[in-house]
Amino acid sequence: MRVLRAAMLAASMLMSMQLMAQEMRYYDLYWKEVDKEKAIYYSTEDLITSQPPLIRVTKYFIDTGARHSIVHYVAAAHNAGKEIRQGSRMIWNKEGQLVLRETYENNKLTDSLISYYATGGIKRLEIYKDDEMLEGYVYEEDGTQITYYPFEQMPQFPGGDQAMFQYINRKIKFPKSALKAKAFGTVLATFIVGADGIVRDIEIGQSVHPDIDMEVIRVISLMPPWQPGKQDGRPVPVRYNIPIKFGYN
Template structure:
């Protein structure tokens, strides 16, 4: 069975009416709110207030009292004033001059001549000598003369040394070191010979070899002949 709806009960037919009624109510409420009158509140009258008014304060007037400074009495006057006569003679002091006249003779003290002592130059090591001693047969500049001297010394030792002596001494096999120290004096002679060796006979043999060196041209320091110290280390092999 189908239910029929009464067309008068459909609210959609009155929707325009309801909207118009709502707009009228909204306009009425707005009008009433605008036309409503309000009144300002009134407070008691306190009179005119001046914010920048300065407070007047009575300040007492004070007077500064300066302390009294005691006055110093003036110095007493001299009891008696001495009067000096202008006619009194004053003795003058005469200063003798130290200048001499051309006519006067001047005494001159004798000047003693002092002989300058000769500068004593000590022995100079071979490594720093200006002009090394010259071994006979060496030529060239300073460096070449120095290299030639060392070469000649080693060659002289190897030539003069008794090679059979180390084996006769019964020393342990191995390399042994012999050091010879001597001095070449201002005349080129070899003097002050010493030696260090592992056996007395090796030491004696080293001294003998150095004594057999020829006379040399002495070394020079600052252009003057000087003594030169030289050290010759040599190694020997014992089998």
């Protein structure tokens, strides 16, 4: 009986692993999960029987099938909806050249982060311990060391955060319908700042009143171009969140 139970358990685990490996998720250019027809990337998951057990998530370019990235998560946390990185994370370009390699321990950067030029030369070397950078170096393609700049730089409204909130306060109009309904609170707006600095894909993550939501979307859609976010010196699209409070002055 014990042998039978063990065999059934092993078969169940194998089936679970096979199903996990076959599961696909699809993403748009901004890594938002979408239907397959709108996707730029897709991902698969499989279980690695290490200690602790890990989930390996592999992402691919949907048009070529070329591998985009591999990242490992703690399986127990991943299955519970939490993302705890553990082990290596690697990213490739469409031509198959490795462009980034980094290592995590319990969701904290550790050891090294290394980025590469398309030629294979090192572009950036950062040394970490418990998510704290101890040393950082950046190089030209010919190997010449240059002034260090951060790996990730957030997008910025012209003039900075203070100028952004001044713009919002100046442009926003409290809808009469919301005033009448005494709809006060904080709206959380989320949007993409593209690699070109243009704001797009505005959504309301936390609503107070439908007319307030529309007013927030209107004002954000009229924003001037931002300074785009950068990753390793290259402009990239970044998802950005803004809380906007509506209440009595």
